[in-house]
Amino acid sequence: MKERLSRKNINMANFSEINSADDVISFSEKNQYPFVIKPRLASGSSGVRIIKDHKELNDFIKSNDGNLEGMLAEGFIDGVMYHVDGLFVDGRIRFIQPFKYINDCLSYREDMFIGNVPLEKDDSTYHLLVETTKQIIANMPATENFAFHCELWLTAENEIICCEIASRTGGGMISFLIEEMSGLNIDKAWLLAECHIQTEDYPAYSDEFLRFGCVCIYHLQEESCFLCQLSMRNLCGKIHFTGLIGDSYQGGEKSGLYLIGYVIEAKDQSAVICIL
Structure with a gap:
C-alpha cells in the first residue's frame, strides 16, 4: 500500500522495509529522529515504537536481540x-x-x-x-x-x-x-x-x-x-x-x-x- 501510494504523489512519511538491525540503523542515518518502527503485519497500533534518539534505537535493537524481521520504519509526523x-x-x-x-x-x-x-x-x-x-x-x-x-x-x-x-x-x-x-x-x-x-x-x-x-x-x-x-x-x-x-x-x-x-x-x- 505504501509503496504504491508513494509512486502516485500521495503525501506520506519516508518509510523503509526493515528486516535487520542494519536496516533500521541505515534508516536512522538517512532520517532525523524521532522516527517510528512497527510490525508490517499487525493491527490496532500493537508493537509500535517511537524512537527518539540513538540510545533508544540501541535499546530497541538489544531488546529484540537484533531480530527485526517483518518491521517497517517511517518518519514521525507531528x-x-x-x-x-x-x-x-x-x-x-x-x-x-x-x-x-x-x-x-x-x-x-x-x-x-x-x-x-x-x-x-x-x-x-x-x-x-x-x-x-x-x-x-x-x-x-x-x-x-x-x-x-x-x-x-x-x-x-x-x-x-x-x-x-x-x-x-x-x-x-x-x-x-x-x-x-x-x-x-x-x-x-x-x-x-x-x-x-x-x-x-x-x-x-x-x-x-x-x-x-x-x-x-x-x-x-x-x-x-x-x-x-x-x-x-x-x-x-x-x-x-x-x-x-x-x-x-x-x-x-x-x-x-x-x-x-x-x-x-x-x-x-x-x-x-x-x-x-
Missing part, C-alpha cells in the same frame, strides 16, 4: 490524526465521513480512552480529508465493493499526510457510531453489495451526525464499570461490553481491544466532547 470511513459500492463512493480522534491510537498503553467524533461539513479540514481519501482510493487497485478506513495526519502547516488505508470497516466503536448517527450498518451494506442485493439507502451528510461520538475504555474495575454504565446509560445509543464478570483485566493490549465501548448522543458536539 500532527493531529483523523480517520475517514466509508463505503464503495458498484465502483462509487456511497458514504464517506471524516472523524477526529480524541486522544490517539497509542492511548491504550496508558489506560487512557480513545474517542471518535465526526467532523462538520463546513470545517475546511473536512474537505481536505475527503478529497485526499478520494485521491488515495483512486490510486489503489480497482475494486467493485468495499468498506474503507483511512488514517491521515493534519500538520500545523495544514498539510494532509497519509498514514494508511485499509479495505475494511473501522475498528473500535467506529462502525457502531456510524450506524447510530446515520442509520447505515456498513458491514451489512457491504455484504449485501457483494451479494448484488441493493436494499440499502445510503445516507448523505447531516448536521445531526454531530450529536454523536464514541469512546473505547480499556481498564476498569468491575464496580467502576457498573457505575459507568449506570451514569452514562441515558446518553448512550450503544453499549458494547467485551469483558466477563469475575475476570481480571490489566489494561489494553491494542487500540481495538477495549473492555467497554459507548456511542454517546448529546444535544451538540460540544456536549459530546465534554462527556468524553
